[in-house]
Amino acid sequence: MNQPPSYTPPKVWKWEMESGGTFANINRPIAGPTSEKELPVGKHPLQLYSLATPNGVKVTIMLEELLALGKTGAEYDAWLIQIRDGEQFGSGFVDANPNSKIPALMDHSTTPPTRVFESGAILMYLADKFEALIPTDPAKRAECLSWLFWQMGSTPYLGGGFGHFYAYAPFKIEYAIDRFTMEIKRQLDVLDRHLAESQYMCGDEYTIADVAIWPWYGALVANKVYEAAEFLDAGTYTHLHRWTGEIASREAVIRGRMVNRVSGPLEEQLHERHDASDFYTNTQDKVEAAS
Numbered sequence: 668m669n670q671p672p673s674y675t676p677p678k679v680w681k682w683e684m685e686s687g688g689t690f691a692n693i694n695r696p697i698a699g700p701t702s703e704k705e706l707p708v709g710k711h712p713l714q715l716y717s718l719a720t721p722n723g724v725k726v727t728i729m730l731e732e733l734l735a736l737g738k739t740g741a742e743y744d745a746w747l748i749q750i751r752d753g754e755q756f757g758s759g760f761v762d763a764n765p766n767s768k769i770p771a772l773m774d775h776s777t778t779p780p781t782r783v784f785e786s787g788a789i790l791m792y793l794a795d796k797f798e799a800l801i802p803t804d805p806a807k808r809a810e811c812l813s814w815l816f817w818q819m820g821s822t823p824y825l826g827g828g829f830g831h832f833y834a835y836a837p838f839k840i841e842y843a844i845d846r847f848t849m850e851i852k853r854q855l856d857v858l859d860r861h862l863a864e865s866q867y868m869c870g871d872e873y874t875i876a877d878v879a880i881w882p883w884y885g886a887l888v889a890n891k892v893y894e895a896a897e898f899l900d901a902g903t904y905t906h907l908h909r910w911t912g913e914i915a916s917r918e919a920v921i922r923g924r925m926v927n928r929v930s931g932p933l934e935e936q937l938h939e940r941h942d943a944s945d946f947y948t949n950t951q952d953k954v955e956a957a958s
């Protein structure tokens with residue numbers, strides 16, 4: 668095994684320099700706001716502050732699914748938070764999420780407005796509020812929530828572990844890549860075996876468990892994050908591929924993926940969403956053609 672540069676940790680760690688790698692400029696060992704900045708508030712009760720990363724996309728897919736089901740109360744304003752520019756450290760955002768990470772939701776239909784952070788909590792909040800995409804039968808609800816929390820607990824090994832060391836770290840460390848590849852392939856096998864027996868994560872019902880898991884694991888096997896599909900031999904997880912393709916073709920998923928997106932084809936980027944018509948009039952190809 669190749670050896671990383673040798674390093675002996677000091678007695679007490681000090682924040683002396685950026686740790687290196689992609690996103691190093693926004694990493695810091697302290698919480699709290701670094702600037703005064705209020706969040707904008709639009710016309711709908713639900714105000715989302717986000718970016719189209721896999722965690723952000725979970726919530727925009729959920730909102731678009733609710734609207735597709737005719738839940739008109741789920742109309743929302745989606746505001747862009749540019750995490751690479753440190754907008755998650757503004758005072759208004761920190762009030763909405765003291766953890767300074769997208770996505771964050773404010774529900775102004777309550778007095779005072781209800782804040783919800785952590786994508787899993789947001790999915791549960793919306794599912795309960797609109798009585799949709801979560802089973803009512805207690806046993807099925809338990810299964811659905813088990814997979815939802817599986818995603819929340821497992822994915823840090825995918826993003827912060829595998830993705831960081833495979834794609835973002837300033838140099839490749841064989842030990843770290845091996846350790847997290849082992850775990851991620853195990854997780855892919857967990858999903859593949861489950862989806863061999865089941866159409867969706869919770870039987871034949873599409874639920875918030877699918878909405879939570881697809882943006883990460885579907886993207887991984889479709890080679891849309893970390894460019895690691897070949898390295899992980901992702902084609903071998905055939906049941907996971909079947910499920911990934913089925914979900915990718917849902918209208919609400921196609922729309923949800925576009926909201927707060929700032930990369931990729933311009934016609935798939937809707938930086939802010941304030942109305943359903945924005946998908947036809949305000950995608951970035953049209954915005955740039957008009958300017």
Ligand SMILES: N[C@@H](CCC(=O)N[C@@H](CS)C(=O)NCC(=O)O)C(=O)O
Pocket residue numbers: 693694720721722723750755767768769770784785786787
């Ligand atoms: N467990 C959180 C994770 C959220 C998260 O990691 N968000 C990332 C983008 S995917 C973020 O905002 N990063 C900014 C930062 O770390 O400063 C959730 O599911 O909501």
